[in-house]
Amino acid sequence: MLVKKYRSLLTGLIMAVLLTVNVFPGNIPAALAAHGTTDPKAVSENSFTAVPDTPAAVHGKLHVNGPSLYDCHGEKYQLRGMSTHGIAWFPQYITLDTFRTLRDDWNTNCIRLAMYTEEYNGYCSGGSQDELKSLVQKGVDYATELGMYVIIDWHVLNDRDPNIHKEEALQFFQEMSALYKDHTNVLYEICNEPNSSVSWDSIKNYAREVIPVIRANDSDAVIIVGTPTWSQDIDQAAASPLEYDNLLYALHFYAATHTDWLRQRLSACVEHGLPVFVSEFGTCDASGNGRNDFQQSALWLRLLDDCQISYCCWNLANKAETSSVISPGCSKVSGWSKDELSECGKWIYEHFRSVHTR
Numbered sequence: 001m002l003v004k005k006y007r008s009l010l011t012g013l014i015m016a017v018l019l020t021v022n023v024f025p026g027n028i029p030a031a032l033a034a035h036g037t038t039d040p041k042a043v044s045e046n047s048f049t050a051v052p053d054t055p056a057a058v059h060g061k062l063h064v065n066g067p068s069l070y071d072c073h074g075e076k077y078q079l080r081g082m083s084t085h086g087i088a089w090f091p092q093y094i095t096l097d098t099f100r101t102l103r104d105d106w107n108t109n110c111i112r113l114a115m116y117t118e119e120y121n122g123y124c125s126g127g128s129q130d131e132l133k134s135l136v137q138k139g140v141d142y143a144t145e146l147g148m149y150v151i152i153d154w155h156v157l158n159d160r161d162p163n164i165h166k167e168e169a170l171q172f173f174q175e176m177s178a179l180y181k182d183h184t185n186v187l188y189e190i191c192n193e194p195n196s197s198v199s200w201d202s203i204k205n206y207a208r209e210v211i212p213v214i215r216a217n218d219s220d221a222v223i224i225v226g227t228p229t230w231s232q233d234i235d236q237a238a239a240s241p242l243e244y245d246n247l248l249y250a251l252h253f254y255a256a257t258h259t260d261w262l263r264q265r266l267s268a269c270v271e272h273g274l275p276v277f278v279s280e281f282g283t284c285d286a287s288g289n290g291r292n293d294f295q296q297s298a299l300w301l302r303l304l305d306d307c308q309i310s311y312c313c314w315n316l317a318n319k320a321e322t323s324s325v326i327s328p329g330c331s332k333v334s335g336w337s338k339d340e341l342s343e344c345g346k347w348i349y350e351h352f353r354s355v356h357t358r
């Protein structure tokens, strides 16, 4: 008994030393740790798919067909998860333990990494591009180690028109898709919310430049495309879709602002065959603040679950605003108890736990 205990302590110590000096490249350490072995040959080449029973291990590479997302077995599959707040602003939530809590306690299978292009040290407005890219990479690495799907979100908002920072976007997605071309768990969201008077035609022109850059590295990557008016006008995308496969069109809603009329638009577009991803929604109003409307939120999520449309909730942070899921007074970045969550946090936590996902 005692010998066994010391042997496992010793094995643990050896693993800890090996992991600290990072003798294994890429994502091998977590996969090896999960297998309790130090032999890299003991896991398959795609180390992240080797961790058993994780969402990405079970469901593998995703693809779009008609209005739906499918897993590698040809079964319809729905992603559900949290969106970070701006990663430049709340980098503390990019940790392995945070994502593990979201996977195991919150029952989610997906995380969206929101990288603002302009606000708060945005990528194109003076933020350190190297630091931001390394945060994205950390986020993708942790999600990969945990077998979660991860969305790299080019978070256009104040800049309104994605064409304004198109050159930076092309460079960024070129680099990201080169890095993650063999990752089956990475999705690309190329423009969060075009807004003001930006037309669908002009978003399409932007997409026609960015999509081929991603696809040159990762030929069957799943890509999410934002739509006009803060990603609400999916009807324009349905009327004139882009000429690529494996695309999902973004619909965003804030339940205290966007109600029946936008749900009706969604239903009509899905009936028409449009593949939609609700890559961001809030339980409150469109400012990210104000009151929560849980009745409308429930109607929305029922519709999304019925149609197996994927969704991510805004936002994983402890900012003093209604849409942040962690209480402002709580600085823990993982393992939150229910009373450390905001009202919206408690509600969405219960929702995620009530649905069957993996």
Ligand code: IDC
Binding pocket: 119, 157, 192, 193, 230, 252, 254, 280, 286, 287, 288, 289, 314, 315, 319, 321, 323
């Ligand atoms: C909000 C944040 C808020 C921040 C603001 C910056 O919640 O803390 O000060 O952005 O402009 C969106 C956007 C998302 C917004 C959110 C709430 O995609 O970035 O976050 N929202 O306003 N679209 C509709 C609502």
